[in-house]
Amino acid sequence: MGLLARCQELFSTSNLYDVLGIAKEATDAELRRSYYKVSLKIHPDRAPEDPRATDKFQVLGKLYSVLSDKEQRKVYDEQGVVDEESDMPRCWEEDWRLLFPKITVQDILEFEQKYKGSDEEHQDVIQLYVQHQGNMDIIMDSALCCSQEDEPRLRGIISDAIQAGEVTAFAAFTQESEKKKKARQNRFEKERQEAEEMQREMGLGEQEDSLAMILKQRQKSREQNFNGFLSDLEAKYSKKGGSSQKVRRGKK
Structure with a gap:
């Protein structure tokens, strides 16, 4: 099953940006911060009661690899497809930890x-x-x-x-x-x-x-x-991160 289908199955949407709760125009810093915040909420250690937590965490990692790659993101933005042939990292746990060191x-x-x-x-x-x-x-x-x-x-x-x-x-x-x-x-x-x-x-x-x-x-x-x-709060402490994304409010 492809990435978009898995997103629909696990997150009830096939839109990669919607999974992260960000706009299509989001900056790299906003993308990174949102990926961090969402991944913490679904991390298997954080949500042991969710039998699909591990699958969600891995799919979210694949999603992030697509949107954080300029070429793959451009293809997705223009055509709505992703490169299903690209390999996922061997361990998303290690990859995630490299991005976000521990705090006290x-x-x-x-x-x-x-x-x-x-x-x-x-x-x-x-x-x-x-x-x-x-x-x-x-x-x-x-x-x-x-x-x-x-x-x-x-x-x-x-x-x-x-x-x-x-x-x-x-x-x-x-x-x-x-x-x-x-x-x-x-x-x-x-x-x-x-x-x-x-x-x-x-x-x-x-x-x-x-x-x-x-x-x-x-x-x-x-x-x-x-x-x-x-x-849980490293994204907000990260000096590398940008300012918070401006809310797109749903007015009547």
Whole structure:
């Protein structure tokens, strides 16, 4: 099965740019940053509950190799086809790690303090809202530095943008049922309890950030194949990256 068909199967779209959530005119820096952010969300260590996570990660790597190659990208842009004969790297895990070196838990915590409430977060949230047409399940899963407690704040950002006429009022957001909201809250609560249980099993101190320390411990024991949340914000720290992509808002 070809790359475009695999994208349709795994990501529900055959448009390579849509998989990454970027415009066709995206710069190399925007392409790299979006590839990083999407790959982290679907990384097998980050999404162990998804049986197709490994396939998604590998297909995303192939997608990136096409769009990051000027000649292949030009052919795709002009003809809508990709070179299916080109070989994928032997190990996308190693290739991905070469692009994005590791950062520390302290880096994450410091970034989170600066990111929450910033203009950058506002733009990211609105972009997710437009991209996923108001689906809060996906928005909450995709937003950076986000927990259950942040949902009212993110909903406020979106509601203000709708009221100001900046974006379309998608029914998935404005008419979301209480049942769906409750199901999402229950899922977050279950994940929180699982994280606390893992913390107790590992004997981690309460003064440490629970989730970060759990993932740090997992990194030590699974060094060869772990690239999870400890690297979740590298794209935003990268000095090589460009400015964030401007949101293309879906106005009525």
